[in-house]
Amino acid sequence: MKDTISPPELLIEAGRTEQQYWRDLWRYRELFYFLAWRDILVRYKQTAIGMAWALIRPFLTMVVFTVVFGQLAKLPSQGVPYPILVFAGMLPWQFFGNSLTECSNSLISNSNLISKVYFPRLIVPTSAVVVSFVDFLISGMILLALMAWYNFVPSWRILTLPLFISIAFAASMGAGLWLASLNVQYRDFRYIVPFIVQFGLYISPVGFSSSLVPEKWRFIYSLNPMVGVIDGFRWAILGGESHLYLPGFFLSFALVISLLFSGVWYFRKMEKKFADVI
Numbered sequence: 001m002k003d004t005i006s007p008p009e010l011l012i013e014a015g016r017t018e019q020q021y022w023r024d025l026w027r028y029r030e031l032f033y034f035l036a037w038r039d040i041l042v043r044y045k046q047t048a049i050g051m052a053w054a055l056i057r058p059f060l061t062m063v064v065f066t067v068v069f070g071q072l073a074k075l076p077s078q079g080v081p082y083p084i085l086v087f088a089g090m091l092p093w094q095f096f097g098n099s100l101t102e103c104s105n106s107l108i109s110n111s112n113l114i115s116k117v118y119f120p121r122l123i124v125p126t127s128a129v130v131v132s133f134v135d136f137l138i139s140g141m142i143l144l145a146l147m148a149w150y151n152f153v154p155s156w157r158i159l160t161l162p163l164f165i166s167i168a169f170a171a172s173m174g175a176g177l178w179l180a181s182l183n184v185q186y187r188d189f190r191y192i193v194p195f196i197v198q199f200g201l202y203i204s205p206v207g208f209s210s211s212l213v214p215e216k217w218r219f220i221y222s223l224n225p226m227v228g229v230i231d232g233f234r235w236a237i238l239g240g241e242s243h244l245y246l247p248g249f250f251l252s253f254a255l256v257i258s259l260l261f262s263g264v265w266y267f268r269k270m271e272k273k274f275a276d277v278i
């Protein structure tokens with residue numbers, strides 16, 4: 001009598017997906033690479049100048065802010081050329097603003113994938129932040145060109161820049177997770193997010209130095225998490241007369257960490273409903 005091959009044993013264990021979630025992020029890393037690379041290719045597909053848009057947009061914004069705040073308003077520039085002052089603040093803000101825009105729409109644009117296949121949904125908004133980080137790196141070439149044009153040499157503080165980039169990444173990720181989750185449940189956020197980005201640009205110290213804010217209001221002003229991030233970038237890049245308001249920076253840093261952990265918590269809480277609601 002021939003031996004029969006028994007079928008593989010199927011084990012259904014309650015809560016196994018939850019237990020393996022963070023390990024699954026590594027297992028599905030190829031999907032993460034695919035989504036990020038696809039978004040990079042699609043963003044500038046069929047455009048005449050391609051990825052040069054990542055240079056043109058921040059450059060034109062820097063020119064406008066330099067003319068308005070530097071030439072017309074004659075605001076101080078902390079001893080450095082005003083275009084460098086502006087662009088040192090423009091870099092982190094552009095990264096943050098682009099991340100909010102891309103993250104908020106990331107789940108909706110991948111609705112077919114989310115509703116049919118299991119994978120850790122956290123991969124989708126994370127890949128959107130990484131794509132925005134690519135734009136950030138490209139835009140950084142403008143800052144290098146400005147430094148060369150004005151013969152500006154940064155001090156040793158530039159070595160601390162990766163720390164502030166990490167904080168900017170955490171702020172972008174935290175806010176992006178909140179907006180990605182909320183946009184699935186409430187589609188009104190597709191209209192709210194552009195307003196948040198535009199409004200935030202003017203209440204953040206992008207076109208001017210936060211040192212212009214009266215001392216009694218600086219701590220309250222730092223309730224905007226991007227204030228500490230932008231001040232950190234300027235402190236690292238400009239050196240010299242640039243000073244970091246430590247109480248405000250630590251407040252912004254604490255808010256960024258809270259935003260990141262609460263964003264992950266809320267995203268994980270809503271994740272089970274995405275396939276049904278989207």
